Amino acid sequence: MTSNTAIGTGSRLINLKCPACGAEYDASVPNTFCRVEGCNSTLFAQYDLSLPLDKAILKDRPASMWRYRELLPVMGEENVVTMGEGFTPLIPIENLKHFTAGNDVYWKNEAGNPTGSFKARGIGMAVSKAKELGIKTIATPTAGNAGGALAAYAARAGIKAVVYMPKLTPQVFKDECRLYGAELVEVDGNIADCGKLVADGAAEHGWFQISTLKEPYRLEGKKTMGFEIVEQFNWQLPDVVFYPTGGGTGLIGIWKAFDELEQLGWIGSKRPRMVAVQSESCDGIVTAFNGGQSSAEFVDGGFTIANGLRVPKSFADKVILKVLRDSKGTALSISDADMNTAVKEIARKEGMLIAPEGAALWQAYKKLKASGWIQPGESVVMVNTGSGYKYLENITI
Ligand SMILES: *Cc1c(COP(=O)(O)O)cnc(C)c1O
Ligand SMILES: [Zn+2]
Numbered sequence: 001m002t003s004n005t006a007i008g009t010g011s012r013l014i015n016l017k018c019p020a021c022g023a024e025y026d027a028s029v030p031n032t033f034c035r036v037e038g039c040n041s042t043l044f045a046q047y048d049l050s051l052p053l054d055k056a057i058l059k060d061r062p063a064s065m066w067r068y069r070e071l072l073p074v075m076g077e078e079n080v081v082t083m084g085e086g087f088t089p090l091i092p093i094e095n096l097k098h099f100t101a102g103n104d105v106y107w108k109n110e111a112g113n114p115t116g117s118f119k120a121r122g123i124g125m126a127v128s129k130a131k132e133l134g135i136k137t138i139a140t141p142t143a144g145n146a147g148g149a150l151a152a153y154a155a156r157a158g159i160k161a162v163v164y165m166p167k168l169t170p171q172v173f174k175d176e177c178r179l180y181g182a183e184l185v186e187v188d189g190n191i192a193d194c195g196k197l198v199a200d201g202a203a204e205h206g207w208f209q210i211s212t213l214k215e216p217y218r219l220e221g222k223k224t225m226g227f228e229i230v231e232q233f234n235w236q237l238p239d240v241v242f243y244p245t246g247g248g249t250g251l252i253g254i255w256k257a258f259d260e261l262e263q264l265g266w267i268g269s270k271r272p273r274m275v276a277v278q279s280e281s282c283d284g285i286v287t288a289f290n291g292g293q294s295s296a297e298f299v300d301g302g303f304t305i306a307n308g309l310r311v312p313k314s315f316a317d318k319v320i321l322k323v324l325r326d327s328k329g330t331a332l333s334i335s336d337a338d339m340n341t342a343v344k345e346i347a348r349k350e351g352m353l354i355a356p357e358g359a360a361l362w363q364a365y366k367k368l369k370a371s372g373w374i375q376p377g378e379s380v381v382m383v384n385t386g387s388g389y390k391y392l393e394n395i396t397i
Contacts, residue, residue: 053070212315
């Protein structure tokens with residue numbers, strides 16, 4: 001057997017396209033974001049969705065995000081770096097039903113992913129594609145979970161990982177990076193400061209950077225949450241999806257997934273209302289949404305217990321705001337104290353130790369239910385993006 005017997009995934013990837021200016025890029029070489037003068041948009045992977053594809057193919061597929069391989073960007077099976085990420089459960093609210101009366105409310109619980117968060121999806125996809133493209137060193141800024149996921153997937157792929165993380169991140173996020181063999185740099189600053197240092201290091205050493213939405217394939221991993229929500233709803237769609245928004249990859253990815261499924265004819269034109277939830281300390285999207293703006297300002301109010309939400313300005317702010325408006329959704333911010341309360345409430349009543357980012361969604365749900373924005377009869381999905389076990393030093397018991 002020689003290497004040219006490699007098995008294809010059946011991926012229908014065509015190329016990468018800029019949703020802002022329409023420029024197209026060859027996906028068989030490494031790419032970042034749109035290089036057209038003044039554009040700088042995130043690039044979207046495009047697939048050939050015109051050929052029919054039968055849902056029945058899913059029947060014998062693995063219970064991981066790779067079950068949707070035709071709609072994923074990796075071409076060769078030998079490049080798929082997987083530890084079972086994805087196909088996470090939808091878990092209904094069980095004992096807090098007095099808050100949810102009239103609604104079916106579910107957690108899409110990402111806590112069981114490798115490295116304890118949904119970052120395993122995006123990073124698993126980016127590392128797989130990087131392996132396919134022959135990349136040897138990957139660097140990323142991180143608020144915590146992306147660093148751990150990169151360190152783990154890079155270890156498995158035999159790629160070197162360099163991670164820049166704010167000093168104020170809980171110790172466990174640092175320890176896991178070192179345990180997985182990544183080079184960890186602790187930075188006196190926020191994730192934006194880390195991003196600048198990664199860019200400098202990349203320019204100097206030739207590292208490939210996978211900063212949120214400046215690399216096209218993390219989005220493709222996170223989009224699988226959208227496929228799963230639809231499949232788990234038996235090809236219907238929920239009425240509302242709550243998403244804790246930092247860089248916004250998952251929100252944009254879930255929306256992209258719905259589009260692709262409609263183009264395949266697997267769903268119709270119904271869409272959920274998308275709700276972006278942020279930390280009060282870092283709520284540029286909420287302010288821009290409420291102010292009717294099409295882009296967000298840089299906002300950093302400092303430490304928040306939801307470190308995944310300490311993103312002063314998303315690189316894809318315009319896309320996030322467009323998704324919120326196109327979906328007739330909304331945006332709101334939650335205080336650290338309220339997130340802490342919700343972590344405890346969900347632990348004690350539902351038996352789930354969720355991340356503060358996920359806990360913010362529960363408070364947001366209660367607010368929107370009380371205001372009447374959520375109507376009786378509507379079904380709701382809240383994406384609990386990570387495990388609370390990694391945040392214990394941030395939580396006041
Ligand atoms: C990274 C992260 C987020 C934010 O995700 P984006 O898709 O970048 O908005 C939310 N929650 C957790 C636990 C995270 O690790
Ligand atoms: Zn462009």
